[in-house]
Amino acid sequence: MTKIKLTYFDIQGVAEKVRLAFVLNGVDFEDVRIKHAEWQELKPKTKFGQLPLMQIDDGEEVAQSDAMLRFAATLGAAKLMPKEPIEQLKVNEAMGLVDDIARSWMPAHSIGMSPQKFGYEEGFQNTDEGKAKVLAMRENWLKTELPKFMKLVTALIEANGDEGFLASKDAPTIADCHMVPLLRNYQRGFMDGVPTTSLDEFTTVTAYIKRFLSIPEVAKYYEK
Amino acid sequence: MTKIKLTYFDIQGVAEKVRLAFVLNGVDFEDVRIKHAEWQELKPKTKFGQLPLMQIDDGEEVAQSDAMLRFAATLGAAKLMPKEPIEQLKVNEAMGLVDDIARSWMPAHSIGMSPQKFGYEEGFQNTDEGKAKVLAMRENWLKTELPKFMKLVTALIEANGDEGFLASKDAPTIADCHMVPLLRNYQRGFMDGVPTTSLDEFTTVTAYIKRFLSIPEVAKYYEK
The missing domain is CATH 1.20.1050.10 (Glutathione S-transferase Yfyf (Class Pi); Chain A, domain 2)
Incomplete structure (x- = not known):
């Protein structure tokens, strides 16, 4: 099973769509919510200087919430994206x-x-x-x-x-x-x-x- | 062969990415470029009040350039979007x-x-x-x-x-x-x-x- 860690602030913002796709697809994911104070320290180390970030199976970090949403749609049972x-x-x-x-x-x-x-x-x-x-x-x-x-x-x-x-x-x-x-x-x-x-x-x-x-x-x- | 009509202004703007995907994929398409004067008349009849518009095989009009780009990628020989x-x-x-x-x-x-x-x-x-x-x-x-x-x-x-x-x-x-x-x-x-x-x-x-x-x-x- 794919191991997913999603890091964002403790708000809905642009990560909520990704969380919802995991929820609908029945995919367990680590829903990490950081404080703005932690963000100041983390920001310079991130790929695009942005949150959310997604990590798949402890691999490289991935940026861009739209890309994460589309990836989340490929993981589970629900047909969040049709094939045709x-x-x-x-x-x-x-x-x-x-x-x-x-x-x-x-x-x-x-x-x-x-x-x-x-x-x-x-x-x-x-x-x-x-x-x-x-x-x-x-x-x-x-x-x-x-x-x-x-x-x-x-x-x-x-x-x-x-x-x-x-x-x-x-x-x-x-x-x-x-x-x-x-x-x-x-x-x-x-x-x-x-x-x-x-x-x-x-x-x-x-x-x-x-x-x-x-x-x-x-x-x-x-x-x- | 799928028949495509793409309607936009005579500028690159947000349609150029779609045109490039068709070009790279070797897909013939009707590249309709309208004047701003024509647009005033056409606008109220369009789906979202926007250009570009795409028509596939004389079907319903489709809006949203990002959607068109992703569709164009599915049509031809070039691998504009990987499968995995x-x-x-x-x-x-x-x-x-x-x-x-x-x-x-x-x-x-x-x-x-x-x-x-x-x-x-x-x-x-x-x-x-x-x-x-x-x-x-x-x-x-x-x-x-x-x-x-x-x-x-x-x-x-x-x-x-x-x-x-x-x-x-x-x-x-x-x-x-x-x-x-x-x-x-x-x-x-x-x-x-x-x-x-x-x-x-x-x-x-x-x-x-x-x-x-x-x-x-x-x-x-x-x-x-």
Whole structure:
């Protein structure tokens, strides 16, 4: 049996999709969650200066969460990635839509941490002007961009029937592992300016999230 | 034989990786390049409101360039994607690094077109202050971020030997189709503030680009 160690911070972030794929596939893995203080020491020793990192059978460390997700899908019993190119295309198309949402959301999110990336002074997010800007950008994104994306997500789910997933009819794929943690960012109330009710009006989407979280393996994982 | 139609603007952009995969795989495809005026009319009719679009055997339209690239890799003779999960992991890890570079570059690039995405006034890029900001952000990125990424790219190439590609030793993969057009953005001189010499000091990288562009199928494609 393949021995897997996955190292990330103690948050969902970009590693959650990988964890979910292991959970769905019934693959035991060592779920290492480090503190930010440990990270400062570890960072210079890592391949790309990033987390998550994955180690397979005590081998070389591997970077990139998307690559880890795709690898996790090859390990277990669940069909998280279909075999036929034309069906893979559908899954990969949905994966791309998740990336589009994340990319679109990034400035409004990231300005609250790293305003200098966007041409503002360092520390701008802590000024009164900066705090107002962060909230205004997030509010505007939730009002204008989120509904456009939720329309696309709704259409993909509905094309797969009443019990549909994002790119499949009766069982999840890696696209769901990728999409659901992203969507839950708008429900979990941990980001300033993003109320837990943000998705409530998109009922196909909220039902889909519930359906995914009710899969026995997933429900058990989140019970812990 | 599968009939493929790929529709995009008459630029390299995010479709070039897909075109290169078809070229390397010797797959004939209809390379439709539309004008921005046509796009205004087409956009509301498209699946995700985006280009590129791909049509396979006159079927439904497919979106998402990453999905198209992965599909293109399944069609031809060239081994653009290995079969073994552990080798795929290496290719996918390199794919993720390309995405990281693109994501990091995005604000400095995009502020020149869509400053409102980053909390600035619409039209800011056309003011004196805005023009200076765009150039300063790009210059700063080229000076600070580009060298860090080029160090990682160099290490990946060198791990594959003197004639190495990004994730393979002797023949390109989809990771190269993805990486090379991105890298050429910093050599082609079409973006304000990005001189054609931007990559010159990273000699392993420039040699790698030349090696990829010298592959007979690729060279012939760019001769046109």
